[in-house]
Each structure stands twice: as structure tokens, then as C-alpha cells.
Amino acid sequence: MEVILKEDVNKLGHRGDVVKVADGYGRNYLLPGKLAIEATLANRAVIEQMKGSAIRKSAKEKAAAETLATSLAHVELTFERKTGENDHLFGSVTSGDIAHQLELQGYTIDRRKISLEDPLKSLGEYHVPIKLHREVTSHIKVTVKAEESETEAAPVA
The missing domain is CATH 3.40.5.10 (Ribosomal protein L9, N-terminal domain)
Incomplete structure (x- = not known):
């Protein structure tokens, strides 16, 4: 066809x-x-x-994508996730999660434009490409940290 x-x-x-x-x-x-x-x-x-x-x-x-790319260049997202042994995440950080966080910061970007090959499944710092236009790609910094458990956050006296 x-x-x-x-x-x-x-x-x-x-x-x-x-x-x-x-x-x-x-x-x-x-x-x-x-x-x-x-x-x-x-x-x-x-x-x-x-x-x-x-x-x-x-x-x-x-032109609009280039303007958005310059403003996205300074964006840093932080995700806190529960971790198991060896700092392995329970669950992952997906392109949908990143799109949602960007929307909360005032950027409306379709999750399909976020070029994650695989969901982020370990702690660390990542540079995630966002394809805003066929000729314009921006990168944002995504940090995945371990969520503090209640026992660590509130020490028992």
C-alpha cells in the first residue's frame, strides 16, 4: 500500500x-x-x-524548536525511586515520566520525542536527547537518586 x-x-x-x-x-x-x-x-x-x-x-x-532547545538546555530533572540491593531500581524512569516532569515545569513535549532507547533502571546521571524537530535535538540532564526510606529519614531517639 x-x-x-x-x-x-x-x-x-x-x-x-x-x-x-x-x-x-x-x-x-x-x-x-x-x-x-x-x-x-x-x-x-x-x-x-x-x-x-x-x-x-x-x-x-x-525556529520554534531552536528556541525551545535553548531553554531546555538548562533543564535538570531529578527522580527519586525506591532501590533494592546494589542500587537497582524497583521500576524505572520512562519517557512518559520525563514528559510529565517537563510538563510540570511548563514545557509541553510529547513523550515520543524523548529518545530513550531503554527506560532508566539504575541510579546515576543521564543526558537524554529530545528530538524537537527533524533537524533540532536538545539534551536534558536527568538524575536518578535513591529515595530515602522512612527509617533513614527519621532516626529513632
Whole structure:
């Protein structure tokens, strides 16, 4: 099945590209998610007209992403998690957790733009990339610390 991408899709293509995908992927993910439209002759003509406006829109998005990237460069997030032996976390810190913390600080960023290959499962300091635009990537500092247990926090007299 051939589709025309309406949005940038990781490892598939950029907005306006005509790509060939498996039928199920197109019907069950791209089309319902409004990420693509079917590549019919009429849609191809519409897309050609939309490419001009898409270039202008992309330039505005890039400028906004660069502004956001400069403000995100100074952001530091700290997560406190319960740990077991050898400082191994119970649970993990995911891209959803990072997106939620950023939202609390006033930055609205989709969790899919946070490029964590695997959730953070150990204590330490990490530099997490955030892909704000196809040409703009910012990094934030994420620190995962051990949560103080109640016995350590309140010594018995």
C-alpha cells in the first residue's frame, strides 16, 4: 500500500513523502492516527499544493524548536525511586515520566520525542536527547537518586 505522510514518522519518512508500507501498518496505524493518507491521484495533487505551505510551516517549527532547545538546555530533572540491593531500581524512569516532569515545569513535549532507547533502571546521571524537530535535538540532564526510606529519614531517639 502506498501512503503520503502527513507527519514525520520515525524510520519511515518525512511529511509529504510517498512511501510504500505493509497494508496492516497503513490501515491500522498510519491512517487512523492521521499520520498519512492514501496515495491516490487526487491526494497526490493536493499534496503537491500542500508542500509549499509545508515548507513554510517547517521553517516556523524549526525556529520554534531552536528556541525551545535553548531553554531546555538548562533543564535538570531529578527522580527519586525506591532501590533494592546494589542500587537497582524497583521500576524505572520512562519517557512518559520525563514528559510529565517537563510538563510540570511548563514545557509541553510529547513523550515520543524523548529518545530513550531503554527506560532508566539504575541510579546515576543521564543526558537524554529530545528530538524537537527533524533537524533540532536538545539534551536534558536527568538524575536518578535513591529515595530515602522512612527509617533513614527519621532516626529513632
